[in-house]
Amino acid sequence: MTPAATALSIVALVVLGTIGFALYAVRRVEMDPQQYIVGGRSFGTLFLWILLAGEVYTSFTFLGAAGWAYGKGAPAFYILSYGTCGYILGYFFLPKVWRIGKERGLLTSPDFFLDRYGSRTLCVSVAVLQFFLVVPYVTLQLTGLQILLSMAGYGEYHAKIAVGVAFVLIALFVFTAGLRGTAWASVIKDALVLGAVVFAGIFIPMRFFGSPAAMIGKLLEVHPHWLTLSTGTKGLGMTWYVSTVLLTSIGYYMGPHSIAAAYSARDENTIRRNAIFLPIYQIVLLLVFFAGFAALLIVPGLHGSAVDQSFMLVVQRFYPPWVLGAIAGAGALAALVPASALLLGAASVLSKNVIGDLLGIATGDRARTFVTRLLVVVVAAMALYLWLVYKTTLVNLLLLYYNGVTQFMPGFVFALVWRRVGAWGVGAGIGAGMALAAYLAYHSIDLGGINPGFLALLVNVALCAIVTLLAPNRKPAGDAAGS
Amino acid sequence: MTRTRSIVRWVLALVPPFMLTAAIPFANRVEPRIAGLPFLLAWIVLWLILTPAFLGCIYRLEGRP
Numbered sequence: 001m002t003p004a005a006t007a008l009s010i011v012a013l014v015v016l017g018t019i020g021f022a023l024y025a026v027r028r029v030e031m032d033p034q035q036y037i038v039g040g041r042s043f044g045t046l047f048l049w050i051l052l053a054g055e056v057y058t059s060f061t062f063l064g065a066a067g068w069a070y071g072k073g074a075p076a077f078y079i080l081s082y083g084t085c086g087y088i089l090g091y092f093f094l095p096k097v098w099r100i101g102k103e104r105g106l107l108t109s110p111d112f113f114l115d116r117y118g119s120r121t122l123c124v125s126v127a128v129l130q131f132f133l134v135v136p137y138v139t140l141q142l143t144g145l146q147i148l149l150s151m152a153g154y155g156e157y158h159a160k161i162a163v164g165v166a167f168v169l170i171a172l173f174v175f176t177a178g179l180r181g182t183a184w185a186s187v188i189k190d191a192l193v194l195g196a197v198v199f200a201g202i203f204i205p206m207r208f209f210g211s212p213a214a215m216i217g218k219l220l221e222v223h224p225h226w227l228t229l230s231t232g233t234k235g236l237g238m239t240w241y242v243s244t245v246l247l248t249s250i251g252y253y254m255g256p257h258s259i260a261a262a263y264s265a266r267d268e269n270t271i272r273r274n275a276i277f278l279p280i281y282q283i284v285l286l287l288v289f290f291a292g293f294a295a296l297l298i299v300p301g302l303h304g305s306a307v308d309q310s311f312m313l314v315v316q317r318f319y320p321p322w323v324l325g326a327i328a329g330a331g332a333l334a335a336l337v338p339a340s341a342l343l344l345g346a347a348s349v350l351s352k353n354v355i356g357d358l359l360g361i362a363t364g365d366r367a368r369t370f371v372t373r374l375l376v377v378v379v380a381a382m383a384l385y386l387w388l389v390y391k392t393t394l395v396n397l398l399l400l401y402y403n404g405v406t407q408f409m410p411g412f413v414f415a416l417v418w419r420r421v422g423a424w425g426v427g428a429g430i431g432a433g434m435a436l437a438a439y440l441a442y443h444s445i446d447l448g449g450i451n452p453g454f455l456a457l458l459v460n461v462a463l464c465a466i467v468t469l470l471a472p473n474r475k476p477a478g479d480a481a482g483s
Numbered sequence: 484m485t486r487t488r489s490i491v492r493w494v495l496a497l498v499p500p501f502m503l504t505a506a507i508p509f510a511n512r513v514e515p516r517i518a519g520l521p522f523l524l525a526w527i528v529l530w531l532i533l534t535p536a537f538l539g540c541i542y543r544l545e546g547r548p
Binding site (some may be wrong): 074077080081084085087088091092211212213214216217220224227228229231238241242245246249269272273275276277279280282283286289 | 496500505512516518519527532534541
């Protein structure tokens, strides 16, 4: 067998094995919408931990974090910080969201807006916005997948076809298995990614430099300022760092797939215990940085989007094909498992809130599950199309995702702490925040280093508060508000 | 929950995010290195490891099982 055939066969084995395992695990589960979309609200601490870790650590973490360590240095550390801050917020915030979801039988995050603010227009707008923010995030996973598969193929094959095949597989997998299947697939994905990261972050530095510490010593000799932030306000300095950590940690749980994962918990304390233990998983990222640093010393000179290949290139050049295949397989799961959660999140938001609530179609259990499944395939096809046509602007689209989803946070928090806030205030805030974030990002306007999404969030909160104070005091919409 | 407990709880919740954002300018150094890591990275990793302990204390203070 050629090296490429060996590596690619291992990738295929890993992906198919994982899908087979997850399908076997859910073979007797009856799929109604509650089960399909939020796992029947029955996940315990460990299972939820695995699902959340599975959703959060994507191929962007796997390749992008190493790429940033390779191409930018210290600014990459923000990825370590924001997750930690995000979990602390989640400890206080998600149990309340879960309780309201449970009491009112909510399935999606636009459901939460409908229930709290009593406005169908707001609910449908949130649903549509979330949908359009998630599609590019799925597309991003495809780009990660393409890098991994073309590396594993030693450039001998058309990665495009392989990516297409892998993605059709994952769409069919979500079609069948729902959220519970995604959580089972995460079990294997997390274990393999952990192995791959330990290899790349510890064994590679050991082989080339003796130890990770020796590698960092070497790195600081060659690039003395690589591991500290610049103090100026230009570019990725201190101001950027702090505002980005704040923005991204506030937006950490705002994707529709994350709210679905929160609803899937068995009880409130399960969510709290998760928030306590999830930061530990972040250590994985430290090893990913090590892998990126090692690559910077071993294969210097990559520029632009090529930095995302960093440590994979080291593996490809210096290790046997089966190692490359195993690592690329783990990476492929890191793209496909989060993609399946994202597909499910986007599809359920559309089927429940747009097709069901707005158009009044497919409101029965059986029909709703069916429509959600169908939409999974539709969303997958859209992401695939976007990937084929617009892949050059992906970095902008990813920024737009984070800048965008964070704008939903005031709507969630105000619903819990300030009863007077109504649909107009929240809607005005989201609209203005979204528009401003998109405008600033699109024109790449420099704000003295401040992350544009963060500024948009401040405007969002301020506008929401002003509209609320000007509007006549009205009766609260529901009676189950966070008491 | 008593008033003091409630205050302690909020302080515990705010310490790690403070250390990971507002305190970053003071930690932005290479030396001293800790276990081979430059100080900035070691600082971030330290708070990442301490956060479960802080959240665990909050969980206990709230009297949960």
